[in-house]
Amino acid sequence: MYAAKLEKPIHAIALLGAMCFCTLTWGQCAPGVPSAGNLGCIPPDQANSPYYQGQSAPAYAPRIKWADKWGAIAVDEATGTAGTVSASADKGKAEGQALARCAENGGKGCKLIFTYHNQCVAVTQAIRGGGMFAVSAPDEPTASRLALEDCGKDCHVLYSRCSLPERIE
Numbered sequence: 001m002y003a004a005k006l007e008k009p010i011h012a013i014a015l016l017g018a019m020c021f022c023t024l025t026w027g028q029c030a031p032g033v034p035s036a037g038n039l040g041c042i043p044p045d046q047a048n049s050p051y052y053q054g055q056s057a058p059a060y061a062p063r064i065k066w067a068d069k070w071g072a073i074a075v076d077e078a079t080g081t082a083g084t085v086s087a088s089a090d091k092g093k094a095e096g097q098a099l100a101r102c103a104e105n106g107g108k109g110c111k112l113i114f115t116y117h118n119q120c121v122a123v124t125q126a127i128r129g130g131g132m133f134a135v136s137a138p139d140e141p142t143a144s145r146l147a148l149e150d151c152g153k154d155c156h157v158l159y160s161r162c163s164l165p166e167r168i169e
Contacts, residue, residue: 076111
């Protein structure tokens with residue numbers, strides 16, 4: 001029989017090639033793919049198999065939804081009277097409420113000086129009078145620091161507040 005294979009070397013090579021191909025095909029299954037008794041594959045009844053049906057799929061957290069929050073500052077520069085609003089759901093409402101509060105506090109020529117949303121604000125002024133500086137930042141300490149830097153020497157923080165977004169879902 002050995003001599004017969006040597007007489008037909010093409011058949012022997014084809015047989016050898018087919019045996020190698022079958023072995024490689026059978027032995028190279030993707031992880032987790034069941035395959036006719038191949039120990040290299042993970043059976044679908046084992047917990048580490050992606051086909052495992054013994055437990056439910058992991059629950060994914062729902063997408064978080066946020067509501068924007070607005071703040072506004074209105075000032076009557078002649079009298080120093082102010083009106084402020086924070087955590088308003090609407091920009092226009094925040095601005096209107098700030099102007100109304102300024103007027104309620106006695107301001108006659110109230111003007112908006114700053115509108116902000118989803119952040120914090122700080123307003124500074126020089127101790128001996130002068131212009132006001134309003135700066136927004138992610139948190140109150142940073143807003144205060146930046147506003148004091150803009151204002152210069154002998155300044156103090158008049159007002160600081162946050163209007164951070166609110167989680168609704």
